[in-house]
Amino acid sequence: MSTRSSPRQRQRRLRGVQYAGFVVAVVLLATLADWQRLQEQFLDPGVAQQLFPDLITVALLNTVIYTLTGFGVGLVLGLVVALMRLSSVGPYRWLAMAYIEFFRGLPALLIFIFVGVGVPLAFPGLVFPGGTYGQVACALGLVSAAYMAETIRAGIQAVPRGQMEAARTLGMSYATAMRSIVIPQAFRIIVPPLTNELVLLFKDSSLVLFLGVTLEQRELTKFGRDLASQEANTTPIFVAGLCYLLVTIPLGLLVRRLEARHAKAR
Numbered sequence: 001m002s003t004r005s006s007p008r009q010r011q012r013r014l015r016g017v018q019y020a021g022f023v024v025a026v027v028l029l030a031t032l033a034d035w036q037r038l039q040e041q042f043l044d045p046g047v048a049q050q051l052f053p054d055l056i057t058v059a060l061l062n063t064v065i066y067t068l069t070g071f072g073v074g075l076v077l078g079l080v081v082a083l084m085r086l087s088s089v090g091p092y093r094w095l096a097m098a099y100i101e102f103f104r105g106l107p108a109l110l111i112f113i114f115v116g117v118g119v120p121l122a123f124p125g126l127v128f129p130g131g132t133y134g135q136v137a138c139a140l141g142l143v144s145a146a147y148m149a150e151t152i153r154a155g156i157q158a159v160p161r162g163q164m165e166a167a168r169t170l171g172m173s174y175a176t177a178m179r180s181i182v183i184p185q186a187f188r189i190i191v192p193p194l195t196n197e198l199v200l201l202f203k204d205s206s207l208v209l210f211l212g213v214t215l216e217q218r219e220l221t222k223f224g225r226d227l228a229s230q231e232a233n234t235t236p237i238f239v240a241g242l243c244y245l246l247v248t249i250p251l252g253l254l255v256r257r258l259e260a261r262h263a264k265a266r
Helices: 008-033 035-042 044-052 054-085 090-107 110-124 132-158 162-168 173-212 222-232 235-265
Strands: none
Touching: 035 235, 044 222, 044 235, 054 090, 054 132, 054 173, 054 222, 054 235, 090 132, 110 132, 110 173, 132 173, 162 173, 173 222, 173 235, 222 235
8 A cells, every 4th residue: 555645635734834833933933032122112102102193194194195296297197108108109109118218217216316406406496386295296206107107008008999999980089089988998997006006106205305304394204213313212113114004005905906806897
């Protein structure tokens, strides 16, 4: 009689070993870590209490404003770049491709430095609408537009060609058909990736600290760093990180739900 284990039995034993290893790691972490010192350094109730209400009314509010304005600029600019990318005019396509590759290839930090330092030097006297808020919207918009452009382009190309042909048969111009028929359908397709881009922008807003904001313009990361230096404790940074999670986790769940709904609709 053969004593060799079946593939299912080997898989079951391997899974048991993995579970056992996980339990051992958790037990070691729970018993060896100095939780008292961790709590004092990362979640001191006295320090955390001092963060409110400014943590919500200033830092979180500014982070949301920066994110939404940057997303709005990026969406409009991304749509323009996507249409240029699909244009039959060669220079438009080349310019769109150059923009996409350039801004996707550079770190977002360099874009913020360019907008905050390079643009004022290149154009003395130029004032962004909204001051720092306008600068942030421009920087985030430039970065996100490069990614959104490719997402929008893919969405437009995913719309069946028959939609455009039917619209042209009804006497619509190309521009009218794109605006009324194709683009609305494309946006329904790309809602999940655009929502994911919103999550990324929310985290990228932390780069605002490189623009030299005032106390009333601080976002979560800058707010946490300033208070951490003031209190000589990292609790403010940890609590600011929790605020990011309070926003990004629900948005991530929304993305997965939208993707599942889109997959079911297909």
